[in-house]
Amino acid sequence: MTTLLRELIAGDAFAPTRTFDELARFHVETGTLYFSAPEWLARAQRYADENPLAVEGDWLSGVGVSRWPTTKHGKTPIEPEYGVFHATVTENMDHAVQALRDTSGSTTASAHLVIGEDGSVAQLAPFNLATYHTGRSASGSAERMNQRSIGIELVNWGELRKAGGAFHPASGGTLSDPRVEAAPDAVSRKPKYWEAYTDRQLFRAVEIARLLRQRYGLSDFLGHYEIAGDRKVDPGPAFPLPLVRLAVYGGDPNRLAAESFRRALEVDPGNAEAREGMAKVVTNYVDLARQALAKNDRRAAEDYVAHAADLSRGDARVDSLRARLRAP
Ligand SMILES: [Zn+2]
Numbered sequence: 001m002t003t004l005l006r007e008l009i010a011g012d013a014f015a016p017t018r019t020f021d022e023l024a025r026f027h028v029e030t031g032t033l034y035f036s037a038p039e040w041l042a043r044a045q046r047y048a049d050e051n052p053l054a055v056e057g058d059w060l061s062g063v064g065v066s067r068w069p070t071t072k073h074g075k076t077p078i079e080p081e082y083g084v085f086h087a088t089v090t091e092n093m094d095h096a097v098q099a100l101r102d103t104s105g106s107t108t109a110s111a112h113l114v115i116g117e118d119g120s121v122a123q124l125a126p127f128n129l130a131t132y133h134t135g136r137s138a139s140g141s142a143e144r145m146n147q148r149s150i151g152i153e154l155v156n157w158g159e160l161r162k163a164g165g166a167f168h169p170a171s172g173g174t175l176s177d178p179r180v181e182a183a184p185d186a187v188s189r190k191p192k193y194w195e196a197y198t199d200r201q202l203f204r205a206v207e208i209a210r211l212l213r214q215r216y217g218l219s220d221f222l223g224h225y226e227i228a229g230d231r232k233v234d235p236g237p238a239f240p241l242p243l244v245r246l247a248v249y250g251g252d253p254n255r256l257a258a259e260s261f262r263r264a265l266e267v268d269p270g271n272a273e274a275r276e277g278m279a280k281v282v283t284n285y286v287d288l289a290r291q292a293l294a295k296n297d298r299r300a301a302e303d304y305v306a307h308a309a310d311l312s313r314g315d316a317r318v319d320s321l322r323a324r325l326r327a328p
Pocket residue numbers: 085086087133224232234
């Protein structure tokens with residue numbers, strides 16, 4: 001949990017109303033997600049290399065980027081500190097852009113960017129003016145957040161309802177060819193169905209987040225649900241926020257996975273999946289140490305062995321690696 005969250009929300013983001021069980025499951029899911037990080041980040045990088053973007057002035061440019069200015073923005077320049085991800089809960093880009101530019105009074109909401117399912121991007125306001133994407137909250141923190149953040153919407157239906165063997169978005173109707181993920185939401189931790197994001201959308205989100213960090217020095221990227229109390233669930237569990245943060249700020253996926261499993265075990269010491277996850281982290285470090293030794297990189301090998309030793313006790317593989325490293 002980031003300092004910002006502590007600052008903005010009264011109490012813990014994972015409210016005490018949640019059971020230990022639900023909290024443990026959340027940490028296990030996050031830890032497991034980190035195992036897919038290296039391959040996922042490599043694919044995201046390839047996509048970014050093939051579809052480069054840039055920030056010029058306070059606007060994004062590049063292939064597939066268009067401008068649809070809205071008048072729903074603040075007047076005085078802001079210095080954004082965070083990026084906030086959202087789901088549009090619309091069928092497509094056109095509907096999302098239309099709603100976010102609409103001034104008939106049906107919605108006051110706006111945002112800086114909308115990322116379509118095909119990776120196309122619409123920008124509605126320059127990044128140095130506030131848009132109205134975080135909504136209201138009792139504490140007033142959301143209003144302040146509009147002044148401190150860049151709002152990034154992804155075209156996505158969000159939560160889907162399953163009935164009669166079909167999936168339905170909140171606005172009604174039936175999805176003909178839905179991409180569905182089942183996962184608990186971040187607020188209630190109840191298992192639900194969600195529309196999956198496309199790879200192109202997620203890779204673009206990573207690329208944009210990196211550029212915005214470079215340009216504005218953003219200190220974190222958040223999901224709307226993290227700053228909206230229990231009011232919002234978007235962008236939902238189908239959006240891999242931990243991977244996006246890893247892509248933007250770097251870090252060791254194995255260490256992050258271990259930290260998630262440690263948290264799961266803290267609330268549920270007998271959690272079998274968390275124990276398995278932790279064992280897999282140790283195995284990953286052992287493998288990395290062996291690979292480093294094969295390349296004669298003793299220093300890296302020592303680091304990996306130290307990490308593995310921190311997380312295990314009496315592991316024969318770790319002991320044997322230590323013995324090899326002690327040998328002249
Ligand atoms: Zn939102």
